[in-house]
Amino acid sequence: MHEDQNTEKKSLRIITGKTADWKELAKDAVCFANARGGKIFIGIEDHQTLPPADQIIDPVLPSRVRKRIAELTINVSTIAEISVAENGGECVLLTVQASSSTVASTTDGKYYMRISDDCKPILPDDLNRLFTDKPAYTWETRVLRNVSRNVVDQEKLEKYVSEIRKSKRVSDFVKQKSSDELMDYYLMAEGEHLTNLGVLWIGRRTDRAKLLYAPVIQFIKYDENDNKVNKIVWDDFSLNPKELIEAVWSEIPDWKEGIEVSDGLFQKFIPNYEEEIIRELIANALVHRPYTTRGDIFINLFPDRLEVHNPGLLPIGVTPKNILHKTIRRNEHLAKVFYDLLLMEREGLGYDRMYEVLLSNGKQLPELFEDDDRVMVTVRKGILRNEIVKLISRANQEYQLRQREIICLGLIAQHTTLSAIEFSNILNLQQANAIRDWMGRLQEFGLVKSKGKTKGMVYFVNPEFLRKVSFKGKTNLKKIEDHRLRELVLEDLKTYPGSSLSDIHQRIGKEIKVSILRKQINKLIKDNLSKPNGSMKFRTYSLFSK
Numbered sequence: 001m002h003e004d005q006n007t008e009k010k011s012l013r014i015i016t017g018k019t020a021d022w023k024e025l026a027k028d029a030v031c032f033a034n035a036r037g038g039k040i041f042i043g044i045e046d047h048q049t050l051p052p053a054d055q056i057i058d059p060v061l062p063s064r065v066r067k068r069i070a071e072l073t074i075n076v077s078t079i080a081e082i083s084v085a086e087n088g089g090e091c092v093l094l095t096v097q098a099s100s101s102t103v104a105s106t107t108d109g110k111y112y113m114r115i116s117d118d119c120k121p122i123l124p125d126d127l128n129r130l131f132t133d134k135p136a137y138t139w140e141t142r143v144l145r146n147v148s149r150n151v152v153d154q155e156k157l158e159k160y161v162s163e164i165r166k167s168k169r170v171s172d173f174v175k176q177k178s179s180d181e182l183m184d185y186y187l188m189a190e191g192e193h194l195t196n197l198g199v200l201w202i203g204r205r206t207d208r209a210k211l212l213y214a215p216v217i218q219f220i221k222y223d224e225n226d227n228k229v230n231k232i233v234w235d236d237f238s239l240n241p242k243e244l245i246e247a248v249w250s251e252i253p254d255w256k257e258g259i260e261v262s263d264g265l266f267q268k269f270i271p272n273y274e275e276e277i278i279r280e281l282i283a284n285a286l287v288h289r290p291y292t293t294r295g296d297i298f299i300n301l302f303p304d305r306l307e308v309h310n311p312g313l314l315p316i317g318v319t320p321k322n323i324l325h326k327t328i329r330r331n332e333h334l335a336k337v338f339y340d341l342l343l344m345e346r347e348g349l350g351y352d353r354m355y356e357v358l359l360s361n362g363k364q365l366p367e368l369f370e371d372d373d374r375v376m377v378t379v380r381k382g383i384l385r386n387e388i389v390k391l392i393s394r395a396n397q398e399y400q401l402r403q404r405e406i407i408c409l410g411l412i413a414q415h416t417t418l419s420a421i422e423f424s425n426i427l428n429l430q431q432a433n434a435i436r437d438w439m440g441r442l443q444e445f446g447l448v449k450s451k452g453k454t455k456g457m458v459y460f461v462n463p464e465f466l467r468k469v470s471f472k473g474k475t476n477l478k479k480i481e482d483h484r485l486r487e488l489v490l491e492d493l494k495t496y497p498g499s500s501l502s503d504i505h506q507r508i509g510k511e512i513k514v515s516i517l518r519k520q521i522n523k524l525i526k527d528n529l530s531k532p533n534g535s536m537k538f539r540t541y542s543l544f545s546k
Helices: 022-034 061-072 124-139 154-166 179-185 196-202 205-209 241-251 275-288 332-340 350-360 386-399 403-415 420-427 434-439 463-468 482-495 501-508 514-526
Strands: 007-010 038-042 078-084 090-096 112-115 118-121 143-148 193-195 217-222 228-234 258-263 266-271 297-301 305-311 367-370 374-380 417-419 448-451 458-461 530-533 540-543
Touching (some): 022 061, 022 112, 061 090, 154 196, 196 205, 196 241, 196 332, 217 241, 258 386, 275 297, 350 403, 403 420, 403 458, 420 434, 482 501, 501 514
Antiparallel strands (some): 143 193, 367 374
């Protein structure tokens, strides 16, 4: 048993003895209640998966736990019982029910929420978002009493069942279920009626049109002057989510456009917008939007970029910066259907895949922006440099690179060099060893080299490999060696005495970091080769006259 979004382990000491910390347990209960609910196993230590084999729980302890949680929290419903593990050891299993329509808090007025496997405080600015998201958490499984499970679009149901049984992501146990059983298994029906999810996927058009709010997609193409030149709208509610994705891909001719790029003896066709990118963007828009919020999905195509606008905001805990690393499911049952039908990558890997595809084709990373009432993703059309495509292709052919390795190699090739700090900022890496984990085997293969230490570490593509693939990158001074930079500064001060740091930087090369240039000038001062004049703001530098 491991900790995740729905599971937490706690030591028995949190509820027994002098070290008991009931407030900490109450905080965790509030976290689960404000998310999807969850289970807290009390009596399992960190780094352990089971309680001690000889551990016996006092029979009165579960009722005491439930009573104390009720005293310390508001809008939190729990069930406490003794659980016996496979090794015979006992622990207290505290099951926290999801607070579906209200927001849970501690009695001292603090709000928390479970995000991935962490319990995070909810800031005042996020409280309104949580109130808005609460109904969205239960939208999928809400039963529609006026829609019988026997009144479905038979063609959609048969196609859905057929695709589930063919999917490589679905177990044989599930594939053997009948159509009715599959409807129940995927929570498309409950009892005698369909749920919102069932109507959305296999329901009749008239029933889907009555949903609040069934997805509508608008495609609008603009010319160089921002004039609308084409518009396609899918708003008759005749299509389920999978059919919408297929329609967006097949009915817009612009997706077939692209350019030919030289790749050795052959030409490689690179579309302006790759199929994987389009499908992933639309799948994300359909899966992660709050279905309790009004608004259409907009696909805006400009001469130089594609914008996908999705109504609603990102889930609490997810930001444009940490989108690679945080996974919060707003519509978890819809996401399960999408995954099982191969319509999207496994949780948390959709953006990784987009990064891989775009960087392999020499393009910029997608840009994510959160507005007041919607989220926008921008994908740029242009290829930064054709040589990058050849570089990634050759490296992948020779070494069969992993996804993260392709991402790192593509980023370094685009920027010529990347410092450890720049790497961390682009990929939002927080841990000390995260860069090394993402780089994988690139340095072992000799594809990437580095210089410097810790935060001053700089990564660049191995010049030997660049020559091997005839990479014609731009020549600049980003990778200039220290002794060569020192000579450049000396020569510059000899020609232009009394220069400020910004003047020197301008003449020598803006691609050199100011911090590196300042470091060299300070070394010259220390070696008595240069002298500063004036205060910090107006400081200039000259050579010592012999």
